[in-house]
Amino acid sequence: MMAKTKTDMREAVMTAAKATVQSRGYNALSFRELAKEVGIKSASVHYHFPTKGDLGAALARRYTEEGAAYLAELLATSNDASWCMDRYAAIFRAALANDNRMCLCGIMSAELDDLPAEVRTEVDRFAEMNVGWLTQILSRARPSTGEQDLQECAMAIFAAIEGAQLVARGCRDIGIYDRTIRAYRTTGLIP
Amino acid sequence: MMAKTKTDMREAVMTAAKATVQSRGYNALSFRELAKEVGIKSASVHYHFPTKGDLGAALARRYTEEGAAYLAELLATSNDASWCMDRYAAIFRAALANDNRMCLCGIMSAELDDLPAEVRTEVDRFAEMNVGWLTQILSRARPSTGEQDLQECAMAIFAAIEGAQLVARGCRDIGIYDRTIRAYRTTGLIP
DNA sequence: ACCTGAACACCGTTCAAGT
DNA sequence: ACCTGAACACCGTTCAAGT
Numbered sequence: 001m002m003a004k005t006k007t008d009m010r011e012a013v014m015t016a017a018k019a020t021v022q023s024r025g026y027n028a029l030s031f032r033e034l035a036k037e038v039g040i041k042s043a044s045v046h047y048h049f050p051t052k053g054d055l056g057a058a059l060a061r062r063y064t065e066e067g068a069a070y071l072a073e074l075l076a077t078s079n080d081a082s083w084c085m086d087r088y089a090a091i092f093r094a095a096l097a098n099d100n101r102m103c104l105c106g107i108m109s110a111e112l113d114d115l116p117a118e119v120r121t122e123v124d125r126f127a128e129m130n131v132g133w134l135t136q137i138l139s140r141a142r143p144s145t146g147e148q149d150l151q152e153c154a155m156a157i158f159a160a161i162e163g164a165q166l167v168a169r170g171c172r173d174i175g176i177y178d179r180t181i182r183a184y185r186t187t188g189l190i191p
Numbered sequence: 192m193m194a195k196t197k198t199d200m201r202e203a204v205m206t207a208a209k210a211t212v213q214s215r216g217y218n219a220l221s222f223r224e225l226a227k228e229v230g231i232k233s234a235s236v237h238y239h240f241p242t243k244g245d246l247g248a249a250l251a252r253r254y255t256e257e258g259a260a261y262l263a264e265l266l267a268t269s270n271d272a273s274w275c276m277d278r279y280a281a282i283f284r285a286a287l288a289n290d291n292r293m294c295l296c297g298i299m300s301a302e303l304d305d306l307p308a309e310v311r312t313e314v315d316r317f318a319e320m321n322v323g324w325l326t327q328i329l330s331r332a333r334p335s336t337g338e339q340d341l342q343e344c345a346m347a348i349f350a351a352i353e354g355a356q357l358v359a360r361g362c363r364d365i366g367i368y369d370r371t372i373r374a375y376r377t378t379g380l381i382p
Numbered sequence: 383a384c385c386t387g388a389a390c391a392c393c394g395t396t397c398a399a400g401t
Numbered sequence: 402a403c404c405t406g407a408a409c410a411c412c413g414t415t416c417a418a419g420t
Contacts, residue, residue, distance in 0.1 A: 009384085024304040027218035031413060042413080044385050052413065102301065109361030110293060110301035113215040123361055155358070155367060156374035160347075163354020167346070170300030170314055176346060183347035189378040200403085222394060233394080235404050243394065 010048045012038040018059055022101035026056055026111050026119070053116030056108070060122030063104045064129050067091075071133045081141035081191045085157075088134070089181050089190070092165045096174045106162045130158050141191040153189075160184055201239045203229040209250055213292035217247055217302050217310070244307030247299070251313030254295045255320050258282075262324045272332035272382045276348075279325070280372050280381070283356045287365045297353045321349050332382040344380075351375055 016037045020029050029052060035042040049055035074087050095101045105126035108115060115123070134154035138145070145153075161181070168177035184190045207228045211220050220243060226233040240246035265278050286292040296317035299306060306314070325345035329336070336344075352372070359368035375381045 025216070025218060025302050027216060028302075028305050030411090032411080040384090041386055043387075043415085046414070047384060050414090100303070105361070106357060107301045109357050110298045111216050111219075112291070112361060112363075114219050127358060127362060152370045152374050153378075156351075156355075156371045156378075159354040159358040159367075159371045160351040160375070160380075161354065162357055163350040163352065164347075166297060166300050166353055166357060167318060167350040170296070170303060171318060172303075176350075179343045180347045180350045183343050184351070184380065187344075187347075187378050187380040189351075189375065189380050221392090223392080231403090232405055234396085234406075237395070238403060241395090 009038060009040060009044070013045055013048055013055070014059060014062070017055055018063070018104065019101075021056070021059060021107065022095065022104055023099065025107050026052075027114055029055070051116070053118050056116065056119040057122050060105060060108065060119060060126060064122065064126040067126070068129050068133075071129075075133070075136060079140065081137050084137050085190050088137075089161060092161050093174070093177055093181075096165060096168055096177055100169055100172060102169055103162060103165060106165060109162075110166075127158065131155050134158055138191070157184075157190055160189060200229060200231060200235070204236055204239055204246070205250060205253070208246055209254070209295065210292075212247070212250060212298065213286065213295055214290065216298050217243075218305055220246070242307070244309050247307065247310040248313050251296060251299065251310060251317060255313065255317045258317070259320050259324075262320075266324070266327060270331065272328050275328050276381050279328075280352060283352050284365070284368055284372075287356060287359055287368055291360055291363060293356060293360050294353060297356060300353075301357075318349065322346050325349055329382065348375075348381055351380060 013034055016034050017029060020034070031042040031045045031052065035045050045055075049058065070091070071088070074084050078084060092103060095103055105123045108119065108123050112120065112123075131151065131154045134157050135147075135150050138150045138154055138157075142150070161184075164177050164180040164184075168174055168180070181190070204225055207225050208220055211225070222233040222236045222243065226236050236246075240249065261282070262279070265275050269275060283294060286294055296314045299310065299314050303311065303314075322342065322345045325348050326338075326341050329341045329345055329348075333341070352375075355368050355371040355375075359365055359371065372381070
């Protein structure tokens, strides 16, 4: 038997679309451009994703799932909150290092008012997932702190890291990201 | 003599465009929509702003100028770094309170790869202006700190506040902004 | 099951033409 | 000086038609 070499068009579209959104945002996503990249016609893209909103929601959903899986792995690997936070910050750094890309959900948050409802829902879930994980990490580092304070601090860390990525990207200078994360650590915002 | 009642179309276009960009981003800006809003044809908008890039750059330039003027006023009004930071955070809060809008340059940073060069230049200037002001404020609060550290911390504060705005906006919950800023203060990131 | 061409109302931009 | 209609190549979406 031959291996399954036939390109899965649905996958090819999602891969191309993910790169475009992380670089140029949801609004810049074009079914015609996407079609050209994967070698089909734009009408065929609609066969896999009836609307642009369906594609955007599928992208965000998978992005959250893959992120959650990786974060769960981190959590299982080490009990050291500081090491986990290091790895966490490294994820957002990797996007910048990869052609100045941005967190898929961060860039989509900026475009919020142009997002179909189903895409917004997925963006929300991504934030929830991140804050949930950060709360767990914080509860290890500061076990005596109340759940409410923990969650607020987790949200603050998530926002601060998204912001560091946004600003460093705007300045096309990954050094800004590194120095900003260092400053967050120095002040004690990040364990 | 009559007062000058004739609507300045250039101004009307900029006002409408500013609101659109702060809500939906640069990509969502449409010359045809803009034209309808101010009551002329889209070809006439091109008379005032030859390209979309010209309009975007004009918007960002004015945004920076107006921001700089307001921040200079704050600096002259009080010597209290903590009070100044309070007012600073209030500026970004006001955008959220005003129909969940975002910092013009923050939203444009997210769309960076789709921005014409002249718009990028203005986005850079906005960040520089903010970091410069924050550095001055910090030098008051921590006079013994070196210039380099001061600038890094100023950049971190700018990034953290932009991030708080981005995430709160994404969640359509201004309370997230307030709690996040509070957490920044508690940890000592913000004076 | 998957793809296509053609049509629709949109987009930024250009340009010759109007006042 | 300021505005316009018409044209161009783009866009997402729909749909009847092909295999």
